[in-house]
Amino acid sequence: MNKKDLLMHATSFLESLPDNTISAELAISKKVVGLKIYDAPILAIGNSQDPYFRLFKDETIIGNHFILPEEWLPEAQTVISFFLPYTNDVRAGNKTAPFWPAEEWLHARVEGQTVVTKMGQHLQAELAKAGYQSVIPTLDPRFQIRRSTDPGEQPFASNWSERHVALVCGLGTFGLSKGLITARGMAGRLGSLVTNLPLTADERPYSEIYEYCTQCGACVKQCPVAAISIETGKNHLRCSDFLDETAEKFKPRYGCGKCQVNVPCESRIPLSPASN
Ligand code: SF4
Ligand code: SF4
Numbered sequence: 001m002n003k004k005d006l007l008m009h010a011t012s013f014l015e016s017l018p019d020n021t022i023s024a025e026l027a028i029s030k031k032v033v034g035l036k037i038y039d040a041p042i043l044a045i046g047n048s049q050d051p052y053f054r055l056f057k058d059e060t061i062i063g064n065h066f067i068l069p070e071e072w073l074p075e076a077q078t079v080i081s082f083f084l085p086y087t088n089d090v091r092a093g094n095k096t097a098p099f100w101p102a103e104e105w106l107h108a109r110v111e112g113q114t115v116v117t118k119m120g121q122h123l124q125a126e127l128a129k130a131g132y133q134s135v136i137p138t139l140d141p142r143f144q145i146r147r148s149t150d151p152g153e154q155p156f157a158s159n160w161s162e163r164h165v166a167l168v169c170g171l172g173t174f175g176l177s178k179g180l181i182t183a184r185g186m187a188g189r190l191g192s193l194v195t196n197l198p199l200t201a202d203e204r205p206y207s208e209i210y211e212y213c214t215q216c217g218a219c220v221k222q223c224p225v226a227a228i229s230i231e232t233g234k235n236h237l238r239c240s241d242f243l244d245e246t247a248e249k250f251k252p253r254y255g256c257g258k259c260q261v262n263v264p265c266e267s268r269i270p271l272s273p274a275s276n
Pocket of ligand 1: 175176177178212213214215216217218219220263264265270
């Protein structure tokens, strides 16, 4: 099994997955019945021994609670990171509502996470069929998210970060809004697996962690609660508090994602501040 096989499995799985389309039973309103959540996936391969994983144990990056690939799976050889890009309908929906999340986005955030879980489990099953072990860290009983109220820290510090892992694997770089800018942009969801399948790691097409971000400031203007600033970066607590508000208002769903739409990094790597 190689990277091409994995991508083929992921693509055909998504094409046939009923959960990738919002059913009449789940839909918040008639408008979103039949909404397709994701377009075709992209994925990247990392070496489990990449020195960047060890760097994440540094308290100034993630912290000692970060669990290394070989701690999830002692025989680990490879980390597979995938990105599912939101469809134009999901992104366009969130542009029509300037403050609160659109129905399309609420579905993409919540039902879309079910798709990410099923995608990980499908790839895990394909690896098992080929005779390889794997762990999906975010579904493992050891996975933890720690809440912090320190304004200088991420409000949710987890022992496996999909964005950091995707950065190592070569999927993309961070943006000012702290999302990951991939070849298919930032609007979408990430997932990953650690496996003992030996694969050649992708070469990272960048050398800086914010390389794809032009610092254009479009996400600053998009944020309904001024949680992003060119000068000071992202106020994670303010963002998190707003997400809590949406969770209360739109129960059982939540979300925002305004910083991922109407921005040059929405569905591609921005070329320059003037390219939007
Ligand atoms: S909108 Fe501009 S500043 Fe914000 S993350 Fe995207 S490229 Fe960077
Ligand atoms: S998710 Fe919403 S609240 Fe959080 S930074 Fe982005 S636009 Fe602001």
